[in-house]
Amino acid sequence: MSGEQLKRIIATDCGSTTTKAILIEYIEGEGYRQTIRGEAPTTVEAPLNDVTRGVVNAVQELQELARLKYKNENITFLHDGPSGEKEIKIPRDGDNGVDAYVSTSSAGGGLQMMVTGVVANMTGESAERAALGAGAIVMDVVASNDKRMNHEKIERIRELRPDMILMAGGVDGGTIKHVVEMAELVSAADPRPRLGTAYKLPIIFAGNQSATDAIKDTLADKVELIVTENIRPTLENENLGPARDKIHDLFMEHVMQQAPGYHKLMEWTRGPIDGKMTNIPIMPTPAAVGNIMKTIAQEEHIEVLGVDIGGATTDVFSVFTDEYIFNRTVSANLGMSYSISNVLASATLPNIIRWVPFDINESDLRNMIKNKMIRPTTIPALLEELILEQAIAKEALRLAFIQHKEFAVSLKGMQQTRDISQAFEQSTSGATIVNMMTLDLLVGSGGVLSHAPRRNQTVMMLIDAFLPEGITRLAVDSIFMMPHLGVLAEINPTAATEVFNKDCMIMLGTCVAPVGKIKPNLTALSAEITLPDGTVFKEDIPFGEVRLLPCELGKKAKAKLVPGKGLDIGAGKNETREVELDGGIVGIVLDTRGRNPFVLPSDNSRIPMLKKWMKEFKVYPEHILN
Amino acid sequence: MAQAYSPGLSVTDNIVLAKQRILPLKGNVLVKKGDKVKAEDLVAETFLPGNVLPINLANKLGVTANLVIEYLKVQPGQIIKKGDILAENKGLFGLGLFKSRVVSPIDGEVESISQHTGQALLREPRIPVQIKAFIDGIVVDVIPEEGVVIENKSAYIQGIFGISGEVTGELKMLVNDPNDVLTESLIDSSCKDKCIVGGSMVTLKAIQKAIEVGVKGIICGGIDDQDIKALLGYDIGVAITGHEHLGVSILITEGFGKIKMANKTFDLLKRFEGKKTSMHGKTQIRAGVIRPEVIIPLEFNDADLVASESHMPMLEEGTIIRVIRQPNFGVIGKVTGLPEELHTVESETRVRILEAELENGKKTTIPRANVEVIET
Structure with missing residues (x-):
């Protein structure tokens, strides 16, 4: 469809906290642009219990802002639907309505799973990795050798009430006894799904394929049994893809569907495809972000790491290696509102406090975190609370990234070959393909990163959490638009790509970080950088420092970078690099605080050190750092 | 308004x-x-199904799983009492010497007996849920x-x-x-x-x-x-x-x-x-x-039982609100204005705000996201 025909598009993302709507318009001479943005709380709470009300509220805001922008009171995006309730008007008729409406959704909360295996640190661990990778909270791993008595296992399975169970166990063609015994325990527990009484609990069997018939005999009558390929077909091979896909399918069918009003929303999302008005499926938010991320990597021939930190979950996406291997993990229990208390539980208080440049009463911080959990839509009005939230965000991002690195170990096609000697120590085996030194672009997305009052804060959160090595470009999704564009690409890739390049991605700058550790005061990086305005920055930067150089968006700086003795900036230890560094709205960061390891002081020097770095980064107003 | x-x-x-x-x-x-x-x-x-007790008959009898069927004294679905014999082997040389027998430790029902694993699942009586x-x-x-x-x-x-x-x-x-x-x-x-x-x-x-x-x-x-x-x-x-x-x-x-x-x-x-x-x-x-x-x-x-229609809690002038984030967390107030334009608050965040008079008479502005309507 040509741009002339598709002039106005609304895209929404119904998050677990906020529903975000954007207006995309075709403007003569400019092409597709994102012009207006509105948002409203997601309305899955009583008394509304209807996700579409939040959509209408967000679109209402778009409409009001469009009228103001174009000084045209006739613009309307909503009309009264057949039931008398407001809905989005499609197709457009002059100023009334829009040509297409698309949406993503992550409302519905997390996915809670239980997994089973035969040997806890083999098939149990593989099953856990598959479930975690698919975005689940793993409530328990039950295995034949987990030291619990069988009746204890049965009681545990019965009390859990997961959304679904993933059963693994046995290599193909091996003994079936243990995996069938596990199925018997599950059958005896007669587990019930967490939500609703009307449907059977879905159980995915991804174990020894020779046991399939016996598993069916044991379970098929009681549960909705889905059989897929073995996640551990041989001791040396792991094949998580098919099980993970099944989990995603069932997540859409069972968990997302529980979000009230979801069925109505599915009817609203429509647009012309090949000239015919067609229903456009609602895409899960992470899938849409993944779509866009893959496109960037392939079009620019680069390695990309992306993160989307939401209220309930944090998603990490990566495209690494020459083969563009794409990996996605969803840390279902790490987020900035609903799951914020879980960040505290997982990261522990000292790890959060280490990022805070002032003393704080621990009890106050704990209560603040819990209050954010129970009132997830509030925003930090006070500077101290903003700093605390950003400290929590760094930990949520760090933990989500650890989970991602542990998961992103697969070869192409999600097949991973392990050496037999590694097969018994999986936790330390399976080298990650995430290589921070070769990474080209780190992209942040999600409220706390996209809406940070200063972009410098986004830069510092990304660097502190991900610790990029060597030379890495940093970017942020300007107003959290990647999900919208990911789903829009399904019906109009031209519009999605144009808006992505012009309005979505904001280049923040480049981070240069030598890898290794040396004594403080020794030179970690000798930098000679010719900035676009002709000025030359030249300094032997000691270890443990940060420098921020302004370098405009779209401009490049010529740099000669000599790492300190024993350090590496990407060309090998002690090797000099002469490169062009990309500018951005924040600039070029020279970070000599060390990598592998990066260590924050734990003594009295911590707060002065943080303040010094934060001043250099210009992340917060000076008064709070004095 | x-x-x-x-x-x-x-x-x-x-x-x-x-x-x-x-x-x-x-x-x-x-x-x-x-x-x-x-x-x-x-x-x-x-009634919830009763608790389940698994007993591996094959192990207890010292036979392979597929042979358990030959020694069973009960069948799936059968009601059992504590002490009932579940399975018994024939003893040495088939003469009944040193017989191994497995007895039920509970009152209940035989849920299933597996030929794959030699495991019997016994279920206790149902549990009432009221x-x-x-x-x-x-x-x-x-x-x-x-x-x-x-x-x-x-x-x-x-x-x-x-x-x-x-x-x-x-x-x-x-x-x-x-x-x-x-x-x-x-x-x-x-x-x-x-x-x-x-x-x-x-x-x-x-x-x-x-x-x-x-x-x-x-x-x-x-x-x-x-x-x-x-x-x-x-x-x-x-x-x-x-x-x-x-x-x-x-x-x-x-x-x-x-x-x-x-x-x-x-x-x-x-x-x-x-x-x-x-x-x-x-x-x-x-x-x-x-x-x-x-x-x-x-x-x-x-x-009297005529429910009023569910409605959206609205912020408008006069609405009673509770502040749900610092500063003034927990304080009750009344909305006095809802300016349209975005404001910058102390954290430098640009947000929509409302003007309110708090219980203590203090007039202030609060991000709209940081209040809760007290519904009546």
Whole structure:
């Protein structure tokens, strides 16, 4: 469809906290642009219990802002639907309505799973990795050798009430006894799904394929049994893809569907495809972000790491290696509102406090975190609370990234070959393909990163959490638009790509970080950088420092970078690099605080050190750092 | 006049309330449409399958799994008594010497015997599950085999967070001011079976004392996060509660920390002191949100049960709000203006704000996201 025909598009993302709507318009001479943005709380709470009300509220805001922008009171995006309730008007008729409406959704909360295996640190661990990778909270791993008595296992399975169970166990063609015994325990527990009484609990069997018939005999009558390929077909091979896909399918069918009003929303999302008005499926938010991320990597021939930190979950996406291997993990229990208390539980208080440049009463911080959990839509009005939230965000991002690195170990096609000697120590085996030194672009997305009052804060959160090595470009999704564009690409890739390049991605700058550790005061990086305005920055930067150089968006700086003795900036230890560094709205960061390891002081020097770095980064107003 | 949607919690002295009372599994509904029920009355019941005890017969008999069938003395589905022989081998040389036999350790039923694993699953007798009405009211709908809908007219308070399940008891005020802390010294044996009300906070020791004397429920403004951890033995990661077996149900009206209970909530509870109250601490802050509730049934005629339409809590001039984030967390105020344009707050965040006059007379501006409408 040509741009002339598709002039106005609304895209929404119904998050677990906020529903975000954007207006995309075709403007003569400019092409597709994102012009207006509105948002409203997601309305899955009583008394509304209807996700579409939040959509209408967000679109209402778009409409009001469009009228103001174009000084045209006739613009309307909503009309009264057949039931008398407001809905989005499609197709457009002059100023009334829009040509297409698309949406993503992550409302519905997390996915809670239980997994089973035969040997806890083999098939149990593989099953856990598959479930975690698919975005689940793993409530328990039950295995034949987990030291619990069988009746204890049965009681545990019965009390859990997961959304679904993933059963693994046995290599193909091996003994079936243990995996069938596990199925018997599950059958005896007669587990019930967490939500609703009307449907059977879905159980995915991804174990020894020779046991399939016996598993069916044991379970098929009681549960909705889905059989897929073995996640551990041989001791040396792991094949998580098919099980993970099944989990995603069932997540859409069972968990997302529980979000009230979801069925109505599915009817609203429509647009012309090949000239015919067609229903456009609602895409899960992470899938849409993944779509866009893959496109960037392939079009620019680069390695990309992306993160989307939401209220309930944090998603990490990566495209690494020459083969563009794409990996996605969803840390279902790490987020900035609903799951914020879980960040505290997982990261522990000292790890959060280490990022805070002032003393704080621990009890106050704990209560603040819990209050954010129970009132997830509030925003930090006070500077101290903003700093605390950003400290929590760094930990949520760090933990989500650890989970991602542990998961992103697969070869192409999600097949991973392990050496037999590694097969018994999986936790330390399976080298990650995430290589921070070769990474080209780190992209942040999600409220706390996209809406940070200063972009410098986004830069510092990304660097502190991900610790990029060597030379890495940093970017942020300007107003959290990647999900919208990911789903829009399904019906109009031209519009999605144009808006992505012009309005979505904001280049923040480049981070240069030598890898290794040396004594403080020794030179970690000798930098000679010719900035676009002709000025030359030249300094032997000691270890443990940060420098921020302004370098405009779209401009490049010529740099000669000599790492300190024993350090590496990407060309090998002690090797000099002469490169062009990309500018951005924040600039070029020279970070000599060390990598592998990066260590924050734990003594009295911590707060002065943080303040010094934060001043250099210009992340917060000076008064709070004095 | 400017208006905006905002989330809110209900605090009202008069509401028509409908409660679904549904069994976890299909079963029997014990009441019929039009019946008047009391909170303690059973309205539906069913039986959960009994606990299962696995016994590996093959191992105990010292035979391979596929041979177990030859030695069975019971069949799947058979009712068994403790001590009944489940399987027995033929002994040495088939002569009955040194026979191994496996006896049932429980009364129950043989659920299954597997030829793949040689495992027998024995099931204990079924466990009854009974659903009570929870509120005094009238049965307005029966969902066959699943449960009922009960309606009544009530004074009603939605809390923000709670712990433990449903309880019923007489309402008893233990403090005179919504700022007062509920301490253990205020709790004595007269609080037994009561739903007690404190002010800004309840202490850990007070909760422990309440459990000791047999208090049914505690209603209070705030609670310390660490006290909950001390009570439960674990940190609450995601706010999904209500399943705890604490010995007392707790409902928090304002939030974590010491926060004065809203005057309106406190006054309402005071007005109904001595009345029978149903309450629960069930909280789920995710899709299909559940908030803890205090329900105080009122006298009513059937004709009174006309529910008003659900509406969106709106922010407009005159709306009573609660500030739900610092600064002024927990303070009640009245909206005096809703400027359209974005404002920059101290954290440098650009947000939509509202103008408000707080209880103490102070005039201020607050991000709209940081207030909650107190619904009436």
